[in-house]
Amino acid sequence: MSSPGSSPDPEVFRTRPGNRRRLTPDGQDVLDRLAAAGEQSAWLSPLAYNLTISHSHRFVWYRVAKVATRTIRHHCETHGVSLDVDHAMRVRYPLAAFADYVTFAFVRDPLDRFVSAWQDKVVDHNYYGFDVPTLERMQTVEEFARWTATHDLAAVPGTDQHLTLQSRMIDLNRVDFVGRLETFDRDFAEVCERIGAPAGPTTPKNQTAPGGRDRAVSDELRELVATMYRRDYQVFGY
Template identity: 85%
Template sequence: MFEHAGATPSPEVFRTRPGNRRRLTPPGEAELDRLGLAGEASAWLSPLAYNLTVSHSHRFVWYRVAKVATRTIRHHCESHGVSLDVDHAMRVRYPLASFTDYFTFAFVRDPLDRFVSAWRDKVVGANYYSFDDATHARMQTVEEFARWTAAQDLSAVPGTDQHLTLQSRMIDLNRVDFVGRLETFDRDFAEVCERIGAPTVPTAPRNQTAPGGQDRRVSDELRALVTTMYRRDYQLFGYDPDRP
């Protein structure tokens, strides 16, 4: 299909498998391997890997940020005939030239709200991180979980769980066209829908720990830990770490 190593692949070769929405089809994987073999200096692939969802029919690339309305956006697409050809790809270095005319977007949220949401969902509601019983009992205190998280490299992908990774690390900031916020989701998602040609239907985030759904009073220790861990997100996205 591509006659020489420098050929720019068609974006439509990249799709996820019908039975495994996290993995690309064999032709897509083979194409990434081909581009990777060209060497880092070729700049065919993005320098970093991202969690991507791609629609060829609506020509968009969505940089998925875990714990930021991902279920809501996916449900909206599925409900309104927006094909997700690359459905839930994880940690993919993508071919830059293939998607230059695709609309790229992401959503972010206040780092403190996101961290507490991850803790409630993955620690209180489950044992996602496979702690032993004694450790899991300690982690029921959010400050204890924050101390544990602070020991991780939150910019490492792969290496850090996607629910805790810096939001700024999960978005190709050099190539993103639009960054919406969970706090203004209806307005921002309506703009995304208009840009990609999808129906605009007012919808509330399906995430159970969306803003307004929880008491936001937190300890000084937790606020300080989250502010330090996610300093880059606060700076880049303009959130106020001292917001009540």
């Protein structure tokens, strides 16, 4: 920063070559100095987000886990779109520095997203490190939903990113475009047009169907998810 009141050069923010989740020492130092300058400065976003940033295409992507993140990242990598901040975790970012960057995010029906997280992180992998008896119980999606309901899904840090409220993972006051997984082709094409990137990919593959592939969705699961993710349903209109 050239002076205490000036906005930092956005290009100082990059993630480390060997660690795509952490900022370089220079970038982290700038954030630390901004934070130390005092909360009243309003230089940093009040909340922290998982961010991907491209300086070449001037965008900030608020990453929402389980919503086409690998598809979007692969598209950028294969079409020459630099990801200077690759996958920074829980970062408060300098608002003024990125005021002229395009900001976007993608969301998904909360029920589909929850079931996808359960299938991937519980059934296919013991991501949460459950002991054997607990893991056996968690093979029932309703049991996993009851366990999830004991957490504060708005807490970041504190809640696993695959379960956090989607509305908490996006800076709703500053996002320019929110696309939907259900209309991904159309919406990502619009994002590509806005950021000056080549046309978007086809619909993401390996999506978990509602209820977990061919599994019927129980009334209990619908009610649990509707309660846990009420804010997402309200904000995004699902």
